[in-house]
Structure formats: structure tokens, C-alpha cells
Amino acid sequence: MSYGSTIKVPFGPQHPALKEPEYFLFEVDGDIVVKVTPRIGYVHRGVEKAFEQETYLHNLYLAERICGICSHAHTTCYTQTVEGLIPLEVPPRAVYIRLIMAELERLHSHSLWVGIAAHEAGFDTLFMYLWRDREMIMDLMEEISGNRVTHAINTIGGVRRDITNEQANKIKKFMDRFEGNVKEYMKVLETEQTFLKRTKGVGILKPRDAISLCAVGPTLRASGIKSDVRADDPYLAYGEIPFNVITHDGCDVYARTIVRCEEMIESANIIRYALDHLPEGKIRVPPPRTIAPNESVGRVEAPRGELIHYARSNGTAKPERYKVRSPTLGNLASVCQTLIGAHVADIPMILAGIDPCFSCMDRMTITVKKA
Amino acid sequence: MVLYEIVGVFIYPGMAFLFGLAFLYEWIDRKFFARVQNRIGPLYTGRSGILQPVADFIKLLSKEDIVPASCERPVFSAIPIVYATLPLIALFVIPITGSALIAFEGDVIFLMFVSALITLTVFLAGWSSAGSFSRIGGIRSALQMLSYEIPFGLALIGPAISAHSLSLTKIAQWQAANSSWFLWLQPIGFAAVLISLLAELELVPFDIPEAETEIVAGWLTEYGGRRLALFRLGKDLELVVASTLVASLYLGGAQPLFFIPPVVILILKSIIVLLLISFVRAIFARFRIDQMTSGMWTYLLPLMIVQILLVQFGIGG
Numbered sequence: 001m002s003y004g005s006t007i008k009v010p011f012g013p014q015h016p017a018l019k020e021p022e023y024f025l026f027e028v029d030g031d032i033v034v035k036v037t038p039r040i041g042y043v044h045r046g047v048e049k050a051f052e053q054e055t056y057l058h059n060l061y062l063a064e065r066i067c068g069i070c071s072h073a074h075t076t077c078y079t080q081t082v083e084g085l086i087p088l089e090v091p092p093r094a095v096y097i098r099l100i101m102a103e104l105e106r107l108h109s110h111s112l113w114v115g116i117a118a119h120e121a122g123f124d125t126l127f128m129y130l131w132r133d134r135e136m137i138m139d140l141m142e143e144i145s146g147n148r149v150t151h152a153i154n155t156i157g158g159v160r161r162d163i164t165n166e167q168a169n170k171i172k173k174f175m176d177r178f179e180g181n182v183k184e185y186m187k188v189l190e191t192e193q194t195f196l197k198r199t200k201g202v203g204i205l206k207p208r209d210a211i212s213l214c215a216v217g218p219t220l221r222a223s224g225i226k227s228d229v230r231a232d233d234p235y236l237a238y239g240e241i242p243f244n245v246i247t248h249d250g251c252d253v254y255a256r257t258i259v260r261c262e263e264m265i266e267s268a269n270i271i272r273y274a275l276d277h278l279p280e281g282k283i284r285v286p287p288p289r290t291i292a293p294n295e296s297v298g299r300v301e302a303p304r305g306e307l308i309h310y311a312r313s314n315g316t317a318k319p320e321r322y323k324v325r326s327p328t329l330g331n332l333a334s335v336c337q338t339l340i341g342a343h344v345a346d347i348p349m350i351l352a353g354i355d356p357c358f359s360c361m362d363r364m365t366i367t368v369k370k371a
Numbered sequence: 372m373v374l375y376e377i378v379g380v381f382i383y384p385g386m387a388f389l390f391g392l393a394f395l396y397e398w399i400d401r402k403f404f405a406r407v408q409n410r411i412g413p414l415y416t417g418r419s420g421i422l423q424p425v426a427d428f429i430k431l432l433s434k435e436d437i438v439p440a441s442c443e444r445p446v447f448s449a450i451p452i453v454y455a456t457l458p459l460i461a462l463f464v465i466p467i468t469g470s471a472l473i474a475f476e477g478d479v480i481f482l483m484f485v486s487a488l489i490t491l492t493v494f495l496a497g498w499s500s501a502g503s504f505s506r507i508g509g510i511r512s513a514l515q516m517l518s519y520e521i522p523f524g525l526a527l528i529g530p531a532i533s534a535h536s537l538s539l540t541k542i543a544q545w546q547a548a549n550s551s552w553f554l555w556l557q558p559i560g561f562a563a564v565l566i567s568l569l570a571e572l573e574l575v576p577f578d579i580p581e582a583e584t585e586i587v588a589g590w591l592t593e594y595g596g597r598r599l600a601l602f603r604l605g606k607d608l609e610l611v612v613a614s615t616l617v618a619s620l621y622l623g624g625a626q627p628l629f630f631i632p633p634v635v636i637l638i639l640k641s642i643i644v645l646l647l648i649s650f651v652r653a654i655f656a657r658f659r660i661d662q663m664t665s666g667m668w669t670y671l672l673p674l675m676i677v678q679i680l681l682v683q684f685g686i687g688g
Contacts (some may be wrong), residue, residue, distance in 0.1 A: 009503050016587055031661065063560050122575050122582065122657025128408035192654040344507065345582065345659040 017348035020358035053324035073302035075154040081298030094158035109303035158284025199254035203350035217305020222255035229301040326360035393607035407653040431600035446499040451601035458608035490516040497590030503560025518667035523567035525675040529560040543624025559678040572661035576655040614641035
């Protein structure tokens with residue numbers, strides 16, 4: 001039913017549905033969204049400029065703090081990019097330790113997300129259970145690296161800490177328990193009618209639109225497209241470890257939930273395989289201080305999708321240009337498309353569906369007002 | 372006799388007793404909800420957190436009152452007081468001690484009227500706050516009332532038909548006299564009254580008017596300080612109304628058991644209803660407003676009509 005005029009509902013910059021500040025202006029006709037106007041730039045910190053001011057080793061800690069949830073993905077991509085500039089070969093044990101931490105981070109990020117999706121749907125009980133399990137992953141990461149987030153385990157040329165045998169056994173035992181829990185939660189998610197009503201058919205992103213709007217990560221894979229940097233362009237040791245790329249044909253928020261749950265189970269398998277095949281040897285090689293003029297690109301599969309870093313060196317100890325393209329920036333266009341035609345109650349579900357990490361993605365926007 | 376009336380209205384079974392019950396029920400609800408979620412719930416204020424609702428109320432009373440500049444001031448200020456008072460009025464007709472403070476034929480209709488007034492108050496609260504979130508919350512609340520009001524009324528009428536009386540006290544006494552509760556005589560009515568009460572109390576799966584993640588706090592968004600304290604008190608009193616109403620209408624009401632006074636039995640029964648409501652709150656996600664209205668009209672209303680027909684044909688007392 002059309003009322004002829006639309007209400008403007010602002011989402012943000014502060015809103016309980018958004019964990020990070022961005023501004024979305026919705027024009028709502030009755031209960032249906034007819035127009036979305038996003039404005040980004042609320043957490044722009046000038047990171048790319050800051051990269052040019054310090055040495056490569058110092059920038060490692062800056063790269064880590066681009067995002068809290070995918071901090072290890074950023075440092076992995078950073079070290080990969082800089083090691084591609086030099087070029088430098090990393091010892092195999094370091095490669096495997098980086099991979100194990102990356103998969104642990106994927107586990108913690110995905111369980112965070114499924115909890116948030118349940119919370120946005122009003123299903124607080126599942127949120128509490130998932131975050132309880134996530135706490136155990138955080139304890140594991142604290143034991144390995146010393147921190148719950150911003151692990152600082154990567155360095156240019158390898159890793160800074162080793163995984164001992166007791167830690168490896170602890171991780172393996174926990175993986176069994178965690179996998180069992182995730183399978184239980186998947187059973188709940190697949191059969192709980194109230195949750196299904198909130199997520200099935202909500203936020204449909206057709207495969208053709210997903211490709212043309214540059215969606216990445218689980219958002220893309222939930223539209224049925226098999227695209228995963230770990231399989232397409234294997235980095236670290238993903239070429240040696242067998243794993244499946246999870247896709248789902250639903251194209252809606254439910255498909256994205258199922259993709260992330262199954263990716264969690266897949267990550268548990270990858271961690272177990274990597275721990276069983278952990279090579280011996282040293283964990284780091286010393287990098288040079290200055291780097292000859294060169295260009296390099298690094299791509300990793302962060303929990304949210306494809307993360308690209310680009311670096312250019314000019315013979316000094318500081319980079320000349322560094323660029324970060326986060327997965328959420330890729331997903332932003334697709335989310336603006338899927339929001340049109342949704343109910344007001346679906347807005348948080350769809351916004352949360354791309355797993356937004358605005359602090360990674362933020363850019364400065366210049367608004368030109370026509371006189 | 373006047374002193375007796377005054378003590379009755381203000382202390383027992385009147386306002387002081389009901390406020391105490393309200394805070395107790397909020398504590399039970401929060402603690403049970405937390406334990407289902409593998410959390411602890413309130414712990415430090417008083418023994419195992421039992422004074423936490425009182426602490427929250429007192430803290431809110433002392434907070435700064437911020438009023439939006441473009442709101443309708445008289446309505447905005449009056450609504451919290453009305454919202455806290457209406458459930459009290461409803462509680463005066465519910466037979467908590469075996470006989471209500473005010474009992475007359477037509478209690479049940481009066482109760483339905485008061486609950487409709489409560490939802491109207493919620494709508495006015497959202498409307499007078501003059502913010503887009505509040506307005507959407509108020510509209511959703513009114514829309515929700517359109518859906519659950521008829522099944523709720525029918526669920527209250529079912530026992531009234533069987534007991535041949537429109538007085539809550541007489542319906543409770545009929546169950547005691549015939550030693551059969553409407554819980555098993557009219558089970559569909561019991562399910563319907565619970566679902567409609569969940570919708571009226573705005574609890575998950577029907578907490579759509581205050582959906583935290585969609586519209587901040589819905590119609591409650593602009594209220595703070597003393598006004599929010601009164602709203603929370605009103606919510607707790609509504610919880611008491613809901614649980615004691617179901618306990619009186621469907622679970623036999625206040626009956627003495629051996630030497631235990633009837634009021635304690637009623638409180639125990641209403642706590643069971645409260646635990647049921649809390650449990651449902653914990654295990655479901657939230658519906659969308661269009662799903663809720665279509666679900667109520669497609670499923671709940673026909674089921675209640677079937678129930679009333681069954682009662683008319685003599686099945687169910």
C-alpha cells in the first residue's frame with residue numbers, strides 16, 4: 001500500500017544494528033525501503049598515508065590495527081606483500097603457523113558473525129552460546145600468541161612465536177569439541193522456524209548481480225559462485241592442504257549463515273590437518289632494512305572475503321605507496337542493491353549479512369553540492 | 372472499615388504488595404532467562420541479585436531527564452504515569468488473595484478494556500516522542516494490537532462461558548468448586564492466551580515494537596530518567612497481571628492447599644506461568660510485523676473460534 005510520501009529513517013552513525021559507524025539514509029514507504037543513500041568516512045583514519053611515514057617493520061603493527069577481528073589477515077597480507085617486494089622466502093614451519101592462526105581467526109570471526117546474525121534476529125540465546133564458544137577460541141589464541149586480538153605473531157620473514165606440542169594437542173582437542181558444537185547450532189538454525197522466517201528469502205543477491213557488483217567472500221559464495229582466494233590463487237600452504245570451497249545456492253541471508261557455519265567446520269579440518277603435518281625448522285629469516293624499487297600485490301582470503309594489499313618501494317626503508325582494499329568495500333555496492341525492496345525489519349539482517357567491517361574499509365568521501 | 376480499605380488498597384493486597392511482586396517477578400524472569408543462556412544474571416545486589424530490579428529503579432529515578440525539543444510535552448510527560456497506573460488498575464480486579472479488591476460482573480470485559488488502553492498508551496508514547504524510531508515503534512505496537520486483541524478476548528471469554536459468569540473471581544472459584552482447571556478443559560484457549568499475552572507484553576517472539584536492533588528502542592527511545600523508571604515499573608506490573616491472570620483463569624486460581632494460604636498458591640502458579648513465558652522468550656527469534664499479523668489472523672483466530680465452538684457444544688466445561 002503506498003501512502004504517497006516516504007519517511008526518512010536514518011541508520012547511524014550510531015545504531016544498535018551497526019557495530020561500527022556508517023550512515024545509511026533509508027527512504028521507507030510504509031514498511032518497504034525504496035531508496036538507500038550510504039555515506040561512508042566516519043572511521044577514516046588515514047592509514048594509507050600513515051604507512052608512508054614509517055619503516056616496513058613499524059608498519060607491520062599499523063597493518064595489524066586496521067581491523068580488530070581480521071587483524072591476522074591484514075598482517076598476513078602485509079607480510080606477503082612486503083616479502084613479495086624484497087623478494088624473501090619464508091621457512092615452511094612459519095608458513096604453517098601463519099595458516100593455523102589464519103584459520104583460527106576465521107573460526108572466531110565466523111562464530112562472532114553467526115552470533116551477531118542471531119542477535120539481530122532477536123535470537124539472543126544462540127548469540128550467548130556462540131560467543132561462549134568463541135571465548136574458548138580467544139583463550140587458545142591468547143595461549144599461542146599472547147593476545148586475544150591483534151596477535152602480533154607475524155613478522156616480515158616469518159613468525160615470532162612457535163607452537164609447542166602441548167599447544168598443538170590442546171588445539172586439536174578443542175577442534176573436536178567446537179566442531180560438534182557448530183553442528184548442533186547448524187541443526188538449530190536449519191530447523192528453528194522463527195529464525196528461518198527472518199532469514200530465508202531476505203536480501204536476495206542473484207549470481208549475476210553478485211559478480212557485476214564485485215561481491216566477495218561468503219556473500220559471493222552464498223550466491224552459488226565458487227570463488228575463494230585460498231583455492232584460486234593459493235597462498236601460504238593452502239596449495240598443499242585439501243579443503244572444500246563452500247557454496248550455497250540460496251542467495252539470501254540464510255545461505256550466508258549456512259556458508260559461514262560450514263566454513264567453520266572446514267576450518268577446523270584444515271587446522272587439524274595443518275597441525276598433523278607441521279614441518280620442522282626455524283620460524284623466521286631476517287629481512288633486509290631497505291628494499292629496492294619494486295611493486296607487489298598480496299591477496300588473502302580474510303574471513304569477510306578477498307583482501308588485497310598493494311605496495312610500491314623506492315629503495316628506502318619506507319614504502320612509497322601502500323593501498324588496502326578490504327572485502328567490505330567490495331560488498332558495499334551489493335548490500336545497497338539488496339536493501340531496496342526490503343522491509344524495515346530486514347535492514348539489520350541484510351546489513352549484517354555481508355559481515356560489515358567498516359573500520360577496514362573506510363574511505364574519505366567528497367560530497368559535491370550543486371549550487 | 373475505612374482503615375481496612377486504605378490498608379487494602381495501599382499495602383496488602385494493594386500497591387506495596389504488588390510493587391514487591393513486580394520486582395520479584397522481574398528478578399525471576401531475568402535470572403531464569405540468563406540461566407537458559409548459560410549466563411548468571413543478576414548476582415551482587417542482595418542475595419543472588421534479588422534486589423537488582425529495585426536498584427535499577429532507584430538508579431533510573433536519579434538520572435537526568437532529557438526531553439526532545441519537538442515532542443508534545445504534556446502527552447510526553449503524562450504517558451509514563453498512565454502506563455504505570457493502568458496495570459495496577461488491572462491488578463485490582465484479579466483475585467490474588469482468593470477475592471479481588473474490586474470484583475463485579477463484567478470484570479473480564481473491564482480487563483480487556485484496560486489492556487487495550489495500555490497498548491493505546493504505548494502508541495501515544497511513540498507518537499508524542501516525535502522521532503522516527505519512536506513513531507515506527509508506536510505504529511508497530513498499534514498494528515500488533517489489531518492482531519492479538521480478538522484471540523485474546525476470545526481466550527478470556529472461553530472460561531467465562533463455561534463458568535456462566537463474567538467475573539474473574541467467580542471463574543476462579545468455579546474451577547476450585549469443580550476441581551478441574553481450564554488448562555485441560557480448554558487447552559487451545561490456554562495456548563492462545565499465552566501467545567496473545569506474549570504479544571501484549573511485547574516479549575520475544577513479539578517484541579517487534581521495541582526491536583532493539585532495528586529501531587533502537589522503538590517507542591521507548593526518547594524516554595530516560597524518571598519516565599523510563601515508570602515505564603519499567605509498568606512493564607513489571609504487566610508481567611504480574613499476565614501471570615496472575617493466566618493462573619486465575621486457567622490454572623485454578625487461589626485455592627488453599629492443606630495449611631498453605633491461597634495467596635501463596637496463586638503466586639506459585641503464576642511463577643510457573645512466568646517461567647513458561649521466560650522460556651519461550653529465550654528459545655525463539657523475533658518475528659517481522661507482517662509475519663506476526665498474518666500468522667495471528669491465519670492461525671490463532673480460527674483456532675480460538677474452534678475453541679469457542681467446542682465450548683458452546685459442551686466440550687470443555
